[in-house]
Amino acid sequence: MITERLQRWIDTALMASAQRWAFGLAAVVMATGALLVTLVGTGDRFGWFAVLTVVLAAIAAVQAGSHTAAVVIVLVVLQWMSAVDDPTTPRSLMVAVCLLVFHSVLALMAVTPHSTTVPPDVLRRWAQRVGAVTITTAAVWALVRVLQQRDAPADPRLTLLALLAAGLGVVLLLRRTIGDIDDG
Numbered sequence: 001m002i003t004e005r006l007q008r009w010i011d012t013a014l015m016a017s018a019q020r021w022a023f024g025l026a027a028v029v030m031a032t033g034a035l036l037v038t039l040v041g042t043g044d045r046f047g048w049f050a051v052l053t054v055v056l057a058a059i060a061a062v063q064a065g066s067h068t069a070a071v072v073i074v075l076v077v078l079q080w081m082s083a084v085d086d087p088t089t090p091r092s093l094m095v096a097v098c099l100l101v102f103h104s105v106l107a108l109m110a111v112t113p114h115s116t117t118v119p120p121d122v123l124r125r126w127a128q129r130v131g132a133v134t135i136t137t138a139a140v141w142a143l144v145r146v147l148q149q150r151d152a153p154a155d156p157r158l159t160l161l162a163l164l165a166a167g168l169g170v171v172l173l174l175r176r177t178i179g180d181i182d183d184g
Contacts, residue, residue, distance in 0.1 A: 009062075016114040024061035027069075027105045031057035034076045034098035037091050042083045049079060057102070064109035073099055088148055093141045097134055104130050 035050045053075040060068035080095055108126055112118055 012114050017117045019117045020109065020112075020114055023105050023109050024058075024064075027061045027102050027109075028054065028057045030098045030102040030105070031060075031072055031076065034095045034102070035079060037094045037098065038076065038080045038083050040091065044083050049075070053079070060106055061109070064106045069103065069106045073103065088141070088145055093138060096137055096141075100130060100133055100137070 032054050035046070035053060039046060039050070053072055056068055056075065057072045060066065060072055076095070076099060080092075084091065104126060108118065
C-alpha cells in the first residue's frame with residue numbers, strides 16, 4: 001500500500017507541468033516571505049516553528065486541494081501575532097499580500113489538473129482579482145493608519161455599522177456566487 005502511494009506521487013510529479021512546478025515554488029516562496037517579513041525587526045529567529053510552516057507550505061503546494069494551506073495561513077498569523085505588537089505596521093500589509101498570493105496560487109492549483117498549463121487569459125483574470133484585493137487591502141490599511149491618528153472616543157454605533165456593511169457584502173457576494181452557479 002505504501003509503495004502504491006509512493007508510486008502515485010512519483011507519477012504525479014513526473015506528469016506535472018513546468019507551470020505547476022513554478023506555481024508550487026511561488027506558493028512556498030510567498031509563505032516563506034510572509035514569515036521572513038514577520039520576523040524582520042523582531043528578536044525572533046527563523047526557528048523550528050517557521051521551518052515547520054515552510055515544510056507544510058511545500059506539502060500544501062503538492063496537495064493543493066487539501067486543507068494544509070489553511071493550516072499554513074493560521075501558523076503564519078500565529079507567528080505574526082506572537083512577534084509583532086503593532087498591527088498597523090507596513091509589514092502587516094506585506095504579510096497580508098504574501099498570504100493572499102499564497103492562497104490564490106494554491107486555489108488555482110486546486111482547480112486545475114497537474115499536467116495542465118493554465119491559459120494566459122485565465123491567469124490574467126486571476127491576477128486582476130488578486131490585484132483588486134491587494135489594492136483594496138492597501139486602501140483599508142491606509143485608512144486605518146489615517147484614522148489611527150485621530151483622537152476620538154470609540155463609537156459602538158460605528159462598529160455596528162461596519163459589521164452590518166461587512167455582513168451585507170458577504171450576503172451580496174454569496175448571492176452573486178450562488179446565482180452564477182445556478183446559471184451555469
